Amino acid sequence: MSGLLQVLQEKRKALEERWAELVFATYPEQSVAFLRRERDRFANPLGATIRSEITALVEGLLAGADAAALTAPLDAVIRVRAVQSFPPAEALRFLFQFKQAVADVLGDDAGGVPPGDYFALYARLDELALHAFGIYVGCRERVFEIRAREATARTYSLLKQAGLVIDTDVAGGPPACPPVEGRS
Amino acid sequence: MPEKTRDELVRIDYTPPRRDWSDPAIDFEARKGTWSYPAAAKNLRYLGFPNPRDWSPTDEDWQLPENWQQVIHDGLAERLTKYRSLKLFLDVCVRCGACADKCHFYLGSGDPKNMPVLRAELLRSVYRNDFTTAGKILGRVAGARKLTPAVLKEWFYYFYQCTECRRCSVFCPYGIDTAEITMLARELLNLVGLNINWVMEPVANCDRTGNHLGIQPHTFKDNIEFLVDELEETTGVRVNPSINRKGAEVLFIVPSADFFAEPGIYTFMGYLLLLHSLGLDYTLSAYASEGGNFGLFTSHDTIKRLNYKIYHEAKRLGVKWILGGECGHMWRVMHQYMDTMNGPADFLEAPVSPFTGTAFTNAASTKMVHICEFTADLIKHGKLNLDPTRNDHLRVTFHDSCNPARAMGILEEPRYVLRSVVNNFFEMPENTIREQTFCCGGGAGLGNDENMEMRLRGGLPRANAVRFVHEKHAVNRLACICAIDRATLSTLMEYWVPEVDVSGVHELVGNALVLEGEKPRTTDLRGKPLAARKGDADA
Numbered sequence: 001m002s003g004l005l006q007v008l009q010e011k012r013k014a015l016e017e018r019w020a021e022l023v024f025a026t027y028p029e030q031s032v033a034f035l036r037r038e039r040d041r042f043a044n045p046l047g048a049t050i051r052s053e054i055t056a057l058v059e060g061l062l063a064g065a066d067a068a069a070l071t072a073p074l075d076a077v078i079r080v081r082a083v084q085s086f087p088p089a090e091a092l093r094f095l096f097q098f099k100q101a102v103a104d105v106l107g108d109d110a111g112g113v114p115p116g117d118y119f120a121l122y123a124r125l126d127e128l129a130l131h132a133f134g135i136y137v138g139c140r141e142r143v144f145e146i147r148a149r150e151a152t153a154r155t156y157s158l159l160k161q162a163g164l165v166i167d168t169d170v171a172g173g174p175p176a177c178p179p180v181e182g183r184s
Numbered sequence: 185m186p187e188k189t190r191d192e193l194v195r196i197d198y199t200p201p202r203r204d205w206s207d208p209a210i211d212f213e214a215r216k217g218t219w220s221y222p223a224a225a226k227n228l229r230y231l232g233f234p235n236p237r238d239w240s241p242t243d244e245d246w247q248l249p250e251n252w253q254q255v256i257h258d259g260l261a262e263r264l265t266k267y268r269s270l271k272l273f274l275d276v277c278v279r280c281g282a283c284a285d286k287c288h289f290y291l292g293s294g295d296p297k298n299m300p301v302l303r304a305e306l307l308r309s310v311y312r313n314d315f316t317t318a319g320k321i322l323g324r325v326a327g328a329r330k331l332t333p334a335v336l337k338e339w340f341y342y343f344y345q346c347t348e349c350r351r352c353s354v355f356c357p358y359g360i361d362t363a364e365i366t367m368l369a370r371e372l373l374n375l376v377g378l379n380i381n382w383v384m385e386p387v388a389n390c391d392r393t394g395n396h397l398g399i400q401p402h403t404f405k406d407n408i409e410f411l412v413d414e415l416e417e418t419t420g421v422r423v424n425p426s427i428n429r430k431g432a433e434v435l436f437i438v439p440s441a442d443f444f445a446e447p448g449i450y451t452f453m454g455y456l457l458l459l460h461s462l463g464l465d466y467t468l469s470a471y472a473s474e475g476g477n478f479g480l481f482t483s484h485d486t487i488k489r490l491n492y493k494i495y496h497e498a499k500r501l502g503v504k505w506i507l508g509g510e511c512g513h514m515w516r517v518m519h520q521y522m523d524t525m526n527g528p529a530d531f532l533e534a535p536v537s538p539f540t541g542t543a544f545t546n547a548a549s550t551k552m553v554h555i556c557e558f559t560a561d562l563i564k565h566g567k568l569n570l571d572p573t574r575n576d577h578l579r580v581t582f583h584d585s586c587n588p589a590r591a592m593g594i595l596e597e598p599r600y601v602l603r604s605v606v607n608n609f610f611e612m613p614e615n616t617i618r619e620q621t622f623c624c625g626g627g628a629g630l631g632n633d634e635n636m637e638m639r640l641r642g643g644l645p646r647a648n649a650v651r652f653v654h655e656k657h658a659v660n661r662l663a664c665i666c667a668i669d670r671a672t673l674s675t676l677m678e679y680w681v682p683e684v685d686v687s688g689v690h691e692l693v694g695n696a697l698v699l700e701g702e703k704p705r706t707t708d709l710r711g712k713p714l715a716a717r718k719g720d721a722d723a
Binding site: 027028030031034035040041044045046049079084085139142143146147149150151152153154155156157158160161 | 215217218284285290291292293294295296397399403406407410411441443444445446447449613615616633636637640641644645648649652671674675678679680
């Protein structure tokens with residue numbers, strides 16, 4: 001019996017497919033068929049994001065990439081789920097569904113896999129999960145930051161006249177578009 | 185506990201428990217971030233709307249009038265007689281599903297009740313129950329539902345989750361306009377005092393003072409002067425807009441966010457530079473200081489009441505015609521309601537550009553011209569001295585704002601203007617622009633901060649297309665012709681594609697416009713340095 005990663009590499013398509021299916025199943029039943037069916041990334045941004053980023057995550061996990069290297073695909077999925085109607089645990093559940101996807105695609109092959117292989121792969125998944133907490137919290141913080149920034153932007157010129165905003169533009173010219181981070 | 189085998193350990197069920205999604209009950213406490221605060225009692229009192237009170241959707245008791253079911257029933261009966269379209273829309277839907285996956289809120293949330301067909305079904309089911317024979321006899325079998333408190337709460341939740349953008353109607357083979365269904369459902373909700381403050385406060389302020397924020401005339405004037413000072417600093421040219429000036433040829437109406445909000449103020453600066461360079465004889469008004477009309481999100485009577493101010497002021501000032509700035513729903517009102525509600529404006533003249541002689545025959549009845557039509561015509565006739573290299577630091581895409589695109593067909597004019605004032609213009613994918621454009625997620629009064637999560641979900645399809653052109657063409661500026669877009673797309677971008685800023689089309693016109701007597705421009709209207717140009721180093 002060959003190692004876990006090798007088996008999973010051979011079944012990579014099925015693994016991606018199964019994982020995506022499990023993530024789709026976290027959405028309302030009536031919407032799953034659409035999320036699964038529509039492949040146009042602009043007509044179905046949610047389904048397309050889940051599919052493409054899961055493909056990237058599977059590739060990374062099987063290739064032994066460390067968590068930081070998978071920030072982009074992780075961020076793309078979490079950024080969406082962080083503003084959908086999921087409590088935090090449900091928003092991040094998709095990562096742990098990887099284990100079920102692995103079990104499902106291995107089927108009868110599961111028994112022949114050396115336990116150490118699972119340990120190594122799932123240790124990487126754990127690292128990814130820890131990284132995911134940070135991304136999730138970052139997304140939620142961003143929601144509140146932009147709420148605060150928007151309140152200022154709405155009456156920007158009035159606040160400016162009243163001397164209540166300080167521009168970050170050190171050149172002293174007219175107000176530059178405030179930078180994304182730390183808008184005044 | 186018996187020891188699990190290794191196989192059992194591997195086979196853990198990570199699927200969350202299924203929930204009953206057809207249950208009308210909404211847990212407002214758990215869904216904070218996806219609904220808007222109710223209207224403050226003072227605003228309803230000022231406007232003379234029913235049932236003013238302090239309440240919250242999280243309250244068990246919404247303090248409805250005792251006979252609320254009768255009020256809604258009678259209200260629906262009245263509207264079914266009054267609006268033939270409503271009866272048709274409620275009767276004719278065959279639930280083909282063409283609209284189902286076209287709503288930005290559905291695409292971003294996956295919540296089936298954000299499918300336009302299901303959203304409409306919330307009202308349609310009650311209509312069947314109360315007004316159709318099949319519904320009266322067969323009940324749920326015929327898709328009928330009684331109007332219970334839970335159903336009413338569901339209405340409040342989902343009809344204030346529709347931005348009335350009308351994308352779904354583009355795909356309906358019967359031409360059902362779900363925005364109209366939302367509008368009528370909101371009218372019914374208003375009858376029992378279920379409304380949101382982000383709509384009713386601007387309505388009250390517009391009615392009383394003339395603009396959304398309730399800015400009084402002296403502050404309005406101070407603010408314009410502040411922007412004129414800023415412009416002088418950037419360009420070396422002092423523009424001189426007039427306010428409430430009788431006898432001007434043109435009354436210029438803009439959405440108020442253009443003179444108060446960032447980044448709308450830069451669009452306003454663009455207008456000022458353009459009109460100054462032409463020497464147009466125009467005036468602003470402190471009385472009609474709002475183009476936006478949140479009556480559109482309230483009731484037909486309220487649209488009329490707020491819109492009337494524009495013609496009233498045009499008459500009082502004795503202008504010949506009206507020029508309108510970059511606004512979204514403002515133009516839906518101008519194009520589709522103004523003429524029949526408050527027109528015909530026989531006291532005005534059919535608009536003719538004093539610079540090109542072009543007669544705007546499309547506006548012959550309303551007497552109101554969109555500034556993109558006006559500017560495109562000027563460019564076509566070579567009346568503007570433009571230097572598009574001043575926008576070379578920008579790589580621009582264009583978001584078709586829902587109302588100008590779908591409600592009045594302004595598709596080519598802003599693109600023509602953009603291509604004349606910028607060198608780097610890139611379209612987003614075909615199924616996300618023009619008539620199929622995706623909403624910003626914050627229109628129809630939903631652009632408030634307490635509703636932020638819903639807005640970010642609804643904005644996903646638009647942001648997804650922006651991200652595509654950002655990654656492919658390094659786009660860093662999203663241009664649009666709507667004040668709500670300028671506010672809400674900025675927020676969307678900060679969350680989804682932070683490398684992209686948002687602006688109006690006329691901000692970019694203002695950057696490119698070469699003015700007589702100006703100083704060499706080193707920055708754009710935002711104070712951002714211009715891209716280095718050939719020959720700059722030698723100089």
